[in-house]
Amino acid sequence: MARIGVFVCHCGENISATVDCGKVAETIGKLKHVAYSTDYKYMCSDPGQTIIKDAIKEHNLTGVVVSACSPRMHEPTFRKACAEGGLNPFLCEMANLREHCSWVHEKNDLTTEKAIDIVRSQVEKVKLNSALQPIKVPVTRTALVIGGGIAGIQSALDIANCGHKVVMVERSPSIGGHMSQLSETFPTLDCSQCILTPRMVEVAQHPNITLYTYAEIESVEGFIGNFKVKIRKKAKSLDEKICTGCGLCTTKCPQKKIPNEFEQGMGMRPAIYIPFPQAVPNRPVIDREHCTYYIKGKCKVCEIVCPTKAIRFDQPDEILELEIGAIVVSTGFDIKHADFFPEYGYGKYKDIIDGLQFERLASASGPTTGAILRPSDGQVPKNIVFIACAGSRDPAKGIAYCSKICCMYTAKHAMLYKHKVHEGKAHVFYMDIRSGGKNYDEFVRRAIEEDHVNYIRGRVSTIYERDGKLIVKGVDTLLGAQPVEIVADMVVLATAGIASSGAEELAQKLHVSYDSHKFFAEAHPKLKPVETNTAGIFLAGACQNPKDIPDTVSQASGAAVKVAALFSQSELTREPLVAAVNRSGPPMYSTCVGCFLCQSVCPYQAIEREDFKTRDGKIIKTVAKINEGLCQGCGTCVALCRSKSIDLQGYSNNQVYAEVVALLNEY
Amino acid sequence: MKFGIYPGCSLTGSARDYNESVFALAEAFGLEFTQVPDWNCCGATAAHNLNKELSLALPARILALAEKNGLEEIIVPCAACYSRLVVTRHELKKDPELKNRISEVIEMDYRGTSKILNVIEWIDKYITPKLDEKLVKPFNYKVACYYGCLLVRPNKVLGYDRAEDPQTMDIVMRKIGAETIDYPSKTECCGAGLSISRTDIVSKLSGKIIEDAEHRGADAIIVACPMCHSNLDMRRPDINKYWKTDFKIPVLFVTQAIGLAIGLSPEKVGLKRHFVEVKIS
Numbered sequence: 001m002a003r004i005g006v007f008v009c010h011c012g013e014n015i016s017a018t019v020d021c022g023k024v025a026e027t028i029g030k031l032k033h034v035a036y037s038t039d040y041k042y043m044c045s046d047p048g049q050t051i052i053k054d055a056i057k058e059h060n061l062t063g064v065v066v067s068a069c070s071p072r073m074h075e076p077t078f079r080k081a082c083a084e085g086g087l088n089p090f091l092c093e094m095a096n097l098r099e100h101c102s103w104v105h106e107k108n109d110l111t112t113e114k115a116i117d118i119v120r121s122q123v124e125k126v127k128l129n130s131a132l133q134p135i136k137v138p139v140t141r142t143a144l145v146i147g148g149g150i151a152g153i154q155s156a157l158d159i160a161n162c163g164h165k166v167v168m169v170e171r172s173p174s175i176g177g178h179m180s181q182l183s184e185t186f187p188t189l190d191c192s193q194c195i196l197t198p199r200m201v202e203v204a205q206h207p208n209i210t211l212y213t214y215a216e217i218e219s220v221e222g223f224i225g226n227f228k229v230k231i232r233k234k235a236k237s238l239d240e241k242i243c244t245g246c247g248l249c250t251t252k253c254p255q256k257k258i259p260n261e262f263e264q265g266m267g268m269r270p271a272i273y274i275p276f277p278q279a280v281p282n283r284p285v286i287d288r289e290h291c292t293y294y295i296k297g298k299c300k301v302c303e304i305v306c307p308t309k310a311i312r313f314d315q316p317d318e319i320l321e322l323e324i325g326a327i328v329v330s331t332g333f334d335i336k337h338a339d340f341f342p343e344y345g346y347g348k349y350k351d352i353i354d355g356l357q358f359e360r361l362a363s364a365s366g367p368t369t370g371a372i373l374r375p376s377d378g379q380v381p382k383n384i385v386f387i388a389c390a391g392s393r394d395p396a397k398g399i400a401y402c403s404k405i406c407c408m409y410t411a412k413h414a415m416l417y418k419h420k421v422h423e424g425k426a427h428v429f430y431m432d433i434r435s436g437g438k439n440y441d442e443f444v445r446r447a448i449e450e451d452h453v454n455y456i457r458g459r460v461s462t463i464y465e466r467d468g469k470l471i472v473k474g475v476d477t478l479l480g481a482q483p484v485e486i487v488a489d490m491v492v493l494a495t496a497g498i499a500s501s502g503a504e505e506l507a508q509k510l511h512v513s514y515d516s517h518k519f520f521a522e523a524h525p526k527l528k529p530v531e532t533n534t535a536g537i538f539l540a541g542a543c544q545n546p547k548d549i550p551d552t553v554s555q556a557s558g559a560a561v562k563v564a565a566l567f568s569q570s571e572l573t574r575e576p577l578v579a580a581v582n583r584s585g586p587p588m589y590s591t592c593v594g595c596f597l598c599q600s601v602c603p604y605q606a607i608e609r610e611d612f613k614t615r616d617g618k619i620i621k622t623v624a625k626i627n628e629g630l631c632q633g634c635g636t637c638v639a640l641c642r643s644k645s646i647d648l649q650g651y652s653n654n655q656v657y658a659e660v661v662a663l664l665n666e667y
Numbered sequence: 668m669k670f671g672i673y674p675g676c677s678l679t680g681s682a683r684d685y686n687e688s689v690f691a692l693a694e695a696f697g698l699e700f701t702q703v704p705d706w707n708c709c710g711a712t713a714a715h716n717l718n719k720e721l722s723l724a725l726p727a728r729i730l731a732l733a734e735k736n737g738l739e740e741i742i743v744p745c746a747a748c749y750s751r752l753v754v755t756r757h758e759l760k761k762d763p764e765l766k767n768r769i770s771e772v773i774e775m776d777y778r779g780t781s782k783i784l785n786v787i788e789w790i791d792k793y794i795t796p797k798l799d800e801k802l803v804k805p806f807n808y809k810v811a812c813y814y815g816c817l818l819v820r821p822n823k824v825l826g827y828d829r830a831e832d833p834q835t836m837d838i839v840m841r842k843i844g845a846e847t848i849d850y851p852s853k854t855e856c857c858g859a860g861l862s863i864s865r866t867d868i869v870s871k872l873s874g875k876i877i878e879d880a881e882h883r884g885a886d887a888i889i890v891a892c893p894m895c896h897s898n899l900d901m902r903r904p905d906i907n908k909y910w911k912t913d914f915k916i917p918v919l920f921v922t923q924a925i926g927l928a929i930g931l932s933p934e935k936v937g938l939k940r941h942f943v944e945v946k947i948s
Contacts, residue, residue: 342831348849462831464851466882471851 002127003035005061006119007052008097009043009068015097016041018107019115024067024097027116031667034123035059044074049081056085063087063126067095067119088131090576090650095122117663124662128655134573135628139225140325141567142167146217146506149177150549151330151541151556153199158560159328160208164567167322168203169231170213171502172261174279175200177332181262183362183370185549186412187443193278193365200280214285218319220327220509221604224536225572226629227324235315237272237286243310245282249302250274258290260367264357266375267367272302276365286311326536326563329510329520330556331503333542336391336399336495344390344463344493350376351470352463352491354390355409362416372420374490381424381489384417385472386410387460388430391496399496401517403546406494407434411444413492414453427454427486429474437548456484463491497546512537519545530558538562577650578631579606579638581624586612592623592645598637599624606630607637671738671781672700673729675709675748681901682745682893684937688922689744689786691935695801695926696794703733703741709751712860723765724772726755730783731775740782742789744922746817746892749785750825756783757824785818785827786891786922787835794925798842803930805844808947810887810924811880812836814853815895830854836921840889843928852879857898866902870909873898877906877914887947888918896920901942917945 008025010016021039029037036059040048043066055061064087066078071094079089095118105111141164145156148170156166168175180200182192203209218230253270260269262276269275271291274284292299293313303311338354339347351374353361360366361373374381388410392403407430414426433455435441447453458475465471472486499518507514512532513521520543523531530538540556541547547555566572583590589612599607610625624637624646638646638653647653678686693700706729708714715722730752733741743749756779759766770777784792814833822830833854837847855876858869877899880888890896900918907913918941926936927948938945 342829346832462851466851466879 002033002062003060004033004063004065004123004126005052005055005059006034006037006065006067006123007043007048007055008037008039008119009048009066010039010041011069011098011102012042015068015102015115018102018105018111019097020112021115023112024115024119028119028123031120031123033127035061043068044077049077049084052078052081053085056082056087061087062091063129064092065095065119065122065126066092067097067115067122069098070094070096070100090132091126091129093122093126093129095119116667120667121659121662124658125655128652128658129650132576132649135576135578136571137223137225137574137629138571139567139569140227140323141165142322142324143326143328143563143567144169144227144229144322144324145328145330147177147329147331147541147543148172148175148203148211148213149330149332149541149552150179150196150199151332151543151552152177152328153196153203154553154556155328155330155540155560155563156203156209157199157206158557159563160206162560162564162567164208164564166206166209167231167324168209168211169215169217170211171216172275173214173236173273173283173285174275174281175203175211175213176276176278176280178356179549180276180278181264181356181363182359183364183366184412184416186408187437187439189412189415191364193363197278197280200278204280211281212320213281217506217509220511223630223632224534224574225325225566227327227536229322229324229327231320231322233318233320235288235312235317236283237288237291237312237315238284238306238310239312239315240281240283240310242308243283243306244308245274245284246307247274247284248305248307249311250284252301252305254299254301255290255292258287263360263367264354266353266357266360278365286313326538326566327510328538328540328556328559328563329506329512329532329543330540330559331500331506331543333497333546334500335497338493338495340391340397340495341493343461344491345465349463349465349470349491350374351381351489352493354493354495355406355413358413358492359409362413362420370420372417379489380421382421383425383486383488383490384414384421384427385460385470385486385488385491386414386426386428386494387491388428388494389459390493392494393431394496397496399498399517401545402434403494403497404434405497405546405548407432408437408440408443408548410492410494411435411447411453415447415451418447418451418453425454426451427456427472427488429456429458429460429472431457431459437550458484497542500543503543510534510537519543530555530562536566574628575633575650576628577633577648578628579626579633579635579646579648581626581646587620589621590623590645591643592641593643594622594624595642596624597640597642598646601636601640603634603636604630604632606632670698670700671703671733671736671741673703673706673709673733673741673743673748673752675706675743675745676711677745677747677893681897684940685744685893685896685920685922687935687937687940688920688926689742691926691931692790692794692922692929695929695931696797698793700742701736701738703729703738704736705732709748711747711751715751720769720772722751723755723758723769726752727759727769727777728773728775730756730779730781731770731773731777733781734778735775738781740784742784742786744786744891744893746785746815747894749783750817750820752783754821754824787818787839788827790839790921790925791835795839795842798925798929801929802843804928806840806924806928806947807844808846808886809848809884810840810845810889811848811850811883811885812840812853812889812921813857813876813880813895813899815857815890815892816854816859817894818891819854836889836891839921840924843925845889845924848880848883848885850879850883850885852876857895859894859898862894862898862902866905867909869898869902870905873902874906874910874912874914877903877916878910878912881914881916885916887924887945888916889921889924890918891921903943915943917941917943917947919945919947
């Protein structure tokens with residue numbers, strides 16, 4: 001005979017503001033098989049959990065329904081409390097009175113009625129629950145880090161230093177990411193490359209890290225602790241073991257007119273190239289899309305000049321299959337380019353550049369070796385305008401969010417310009433200055449007060465060219481909305497940070513969620529900012545949203561700790577909410593008839609065959625069997641099974657019918 | 668197919684030159700118009716500043732009349748009329764309740780089935796395909812195409828061309844041999860209806876557009892809106908007085924330029940009606 005305990009939570013006022021919790025507890029308490037029913041302000045708190053534990057013992061409960069928030073929030077909390085009270089944790093169910101009722105309805109009797117109905121349905125379900133045991137699965141102690149920017153580098157080093165193996169995959173020919181393109185960094189103006197390149201080298205030399213550059217993720221299967229990952233190593237068209245990285249091929253390549261990605265298109269590179277002098281690994285790759293040999297079938301100059309004969313024109317892409325325990329996604333971001341802005345000429349003016357292009361201009365390793373020269377004619381700009389929020393915080397442009405880094409790097413850009421061009425004038429158009437962070441606001445004040453950068457609060461409506469100058473028309477909203485017109489030599493747009501190209505595709509391969517801007521989504525905005533909704537996959541850096549370097553590094557270390565914690569166990573426990581094919585004694589063995597329709601629809605290849613044999617080895621019957629390690633509990637096989645031989649543990653057909661019947665019937 | 672024309676007030680008054688050139692083009696290309704019978708004012712700038720219902724009812728009546736007379740397409744040469752008609756169709760399409768109310772007000776059934784074409788769309792659809800064979804005198808001039816505000820805005824409602832840097836008129840002009848200049852004043856304000864009440868503002872704003880076009884070496888400004896034309900052409904003495912200049916650049920309707928290129932006489936396309944002398948022929 002079932003003895004169910006029902007615990008109605010007020011969730012502070014989240015539920016009790018619209019639902020009469022006392023009435024819910026009282027009404028449910030009168031139902032058949034409900035042995036105990038009560039309400040409390042915070043059921044998840046320590047005293048709240050104690051109420052549950054005590055009631056289990058006192059009333060000898062056989063099942064518990066906690067009527068509170070979403071199971072996504074606190075199901076683990078309450079199942080643990082039940083276990084501590086001596087009840088199998090899977091005999092605890094949650095009725096979601098917050099998201100499904102109190103938050104979405106007004107305060108009235110109907111709302112309370114609906115709450116009662118929701119609880120009733122769970123009471124009926126929990127009566128049919130059975131005690132389940134967690135599934136144990138082994139852990140492969142190798143982490144995969146996708147993306148070799150500063151986020152990936154930090155995560156990989158932290159995990160590797162904990163003594164675990166790390167595989168790093170980077171799609172471009174070198175690691176380093178956007179940070180390697182930056183000139184100086186705010187708020188200290190220390191050189192970006194100087195602090196980054198030693199770490200890049202450390203990654204390459206670390207005994208626990210295997211680095212695959214020019215490689216991409218082909219597919220990801222499996223689950224936490226047991227991912228199977230296919231990696232496509234794109235053909236670099238040379239033998240890396242023989243190549244010494246002398247670079248002779250890159251100087252002799254006749255094709256030299258390819259826009260250089262590392263220089264943000266402000267310089268050219270050959271078809272066989274090393275992205276930048278400090279690249280890791282410092283070996284060239286052939287860009288087959290632009291290489292004369294691959295286009296016209298002849299050239300092979302690089303092969304002729306190579307002193308070690310390392311060029312391999314016929315090298316195929318290689319597919320690697322790896323066993324991985326945890327994944328850190330650190331694929332970074334891109335920025336909108338100037339051609340996104342019709343009001344600024346759709347990118348047709350050469351001297352309107354974006355922030356990353358300015359970084360390259362200001363960088364000692366850049367196309368001008370650090371001199372601020374305008375792209376059109378190589379002259380030093382005497383008057384320069386910086387526009388913050390170019391695209392960001394602009395719903396009309398489809399980007400409502402703040403890109404976070406632009407206020408700071410714009411101040412830095414203006415400062416760098418003033419340090420290099422003393423007599424020049426720098427103007428910044430801004431909406432607000434968002435300089436939250438250690439020593440950040442001081443940095444902006446320094447730009448304004450010490451370097452005399454002219455900050456104008458207002459937006460720029462249009463920029464056009466006239467007699468070789470750029471006319472910037474804006475407004476100064478602090479001077480009674482006066483129109484401002486600046487005749488500039490160069491304009492720098494702090495364009496919005498956006499998700500990296502291919503982010504959506506990768507998210508789908510990884511089965512992790514992403515937002516409408518294609519940024520990867522965290523499991524909880526406050527309490528699980530590093531986790532994704534898929535167990536064992538973590539986030540680091542700007543692939544989640546635009547971030548500066550300190551935030552990125554902190555999060556990357558956070559992700560590394562999550563991986564290390566996972567790897568500290570020899571096996572993992574998984575919730576046993578998986579499918580099961582029924583079994584019975586001979587001669588039936590199971591109601592399964594062995595049609596294996598389930599096998600053809602299972603998205604996780606979790607259905608195996610099991611033979612029942614006589615003592616002399618003759619097969620009597622072959623039936624389906626679920627691999628509990630692979631099954632994700634999606635229930636597709638249950639829906640398809642023609643003999644109703646499969647059930648989802650914890651969500652059996654009978655349990656769901658009981659819920660529905662309870663909702664349909666009066667009580 | 669029958670297609671209609673809605674002339675509005677300006678084409679029968681201040682912009683007779685525009686009207687003449689549209690009809691001259693139609694005749695040359697064997698096209699026939701049916702005027703929307705019993706048409707009324709589109710409401711222009713006045714109605715939608717005073718009374719929303721009125722501002723929708725006036726264009727809705729015009730559209731309902733076109734539907735009633737089986738006009739599947741109507742060409743609306745005036746950019747202001749075009750804007751009012753398209754905005755009305757848009758508003759009534761997204762709000763069926765409003766549509767029913769407006770139908771009651773105008774005491775006619777409005778369905779929104781007639782297609783509304785601005786002059787460039789009409790040229791693209793009916794003139795351009797046969798333009799090559801008729802072209803006898805390529806328009807070998809450097810021109811600044813001026814779009815003004817109403818031809819391309821609001822972009823979300825019209826869904827026509829690019830609001831910040833429109834191209835459709837430039838494309839048409841290049842087809843008749845003109846060189847079009849890239850200049851930033853394409854959609855700057857000419858002063859519009861302030862022509863009457865604050866001529867000084869029109870002089871200032873229109874002057875900037877003319878200066879920009881002249882500075883970049885244009886031989887003519889090409890427009891597709893009677894309001895733009897009158898501000899840039901008729902107000903030229905005021906502009907020159909205001910800026911202490913002597914701008915002589917002529918302002919032509921796009922239809923006049925095409926007319927000249929296919930060999931029509933300046934008189935036929937209404938060039939003699941201009942205030943600023945047009946030496947192009």
